[in-house]
Amino acid sequence: MKAAPSQNAVTGQSLADRLFETLRGEIVEGRIAAGSKVSEPELARRFEASRGSLREALMRLESLGLLERRVNVGARVVDLTERGLLELYDVREALEGMACRLAASQRTDADLAELRRMLEHHEQQEELRAGTAYFQPEGDFDFHFRIVQASGNDLLIDTLCNRLYYRVRMYRYQLGMASPRAQRAFREHSHIIEAIEAGDGDLAELLMRRHIRASRQNIENKLR
Amino acid sequence: MKAAPSQNAVTGQSLADRLFETLRGEIVEGRIAAGSKVSEPELARRFEASRGSLREALMRLESLGLLERRVNVGARVVDLTERGLLELYDVREALEGMACRLAASQRTDADLAELRRMLEHHEQQEELRAGTAYFQPEGDFDFHFRIVQASGNDLLIDTLCNRLYYRVRMYRYQLGMASPRAQRAFREHSHIIEAIEAGDGDLAELLMRRHIRASRQNIENKLR
């Protein structure tokens, strides 16, 4: 009989991994305020972990772009700026446009079925709250997430899903961008998937870029 | 008089920073072979540093995509695959195309002067070795680097220059892609800069995407 295994062996991830995920959630949801300074000893006490493991988590958060660290000074949560948000939209437009193009040329039956199923699910939820101006952020998120997965490009998937999307969610949570574009966005999603089904990469990319650019324009107008 | 300051204060970077940069160079240039396992104690002895500082460097290399780490197993240098190289091209096509579009709309006199100066410099070097099939990798690199800088989008700049380009250089060094596209690439560069000067974002993006796609096609043909 082996000794009681640590949490490490059970979950297949290290303590630093768990700290990283926990802190990532708190930063994204704003429980740790944007722009605020984070103290290593304070967090180490709070999570009852050593500073070493915590530093590892902080370093990963830095590589995610959620934290900024300066030598001998410490780490701060990035602050949410209008410029940063618009920059995010431009990069997403480029990458998700490419994801659509690739998804259209490399599509599999499984991907298409998944996309169709998701769209029907969203349609259902959409009808339930028809008329409300509230936009389902998770539904929109699902859509973009699945499209990127269907691109089959691991580098693209990693860049968007493991890096940029956390920043996207951070802006969504904290600037609370409820969008009145619900119905229009849904139709746009539908058209994008149709283009992917048809294997029309050019059109799929064009529609996705328009979709994201419209969302960006919407935000830009609201901020002024 | 203060005590002798550590290297830290002199260069404004930590020991882990220097280890990171050194190791990054060795991986990019292949002195640490692609696909090989890296041992923390071994490198710690070699650089006469503690394992802690070295682990920090390794973690940054992981976030650069040059290393893959698995819990309780260790780190390996990523291996160079045809698929990975082609994925890189697709992502670059999307991002650098957008960089061109942004550079065309946000161009400054300083950026334009810099681009022009660089182009003339390349032209000079080009004539010196006219006829040779050898393609100046650094010149091409300069070009793409400067264009991205001129985009003014910090997220885009960071993603390309501080992440993807190290992988690009790793493939260039180790798969030694001397390209016979020298003259054609130079003309393409020239046309892209003209479009940026004219403020034509659509054209600038189109030309850059074609430029990168042609390079990708060239590599794809050579590999088969």
Next chain:
DNA sequence: CAATTCAGGATTGTCGACAATCCTGTGGCC
């Protein structure tokens, strides 16, 4: 002889302590 078990060695994950550096506020000086 092949497959399996299980110890030994090596490596990674985690921790606490020390030294170097930075920020703060207090005192002195012009």
Next chain:
DNA sequence: GGCCACAGGATTGTCGACAATCCTGAATTG
């Protein structure tokens, strides 16, 4: 009153050691 120097406290960077985990290969068994 304003500016500068400077000490105190706190924080970060670095290090070595211990514990948990994984890989290797030899012994065992069918």
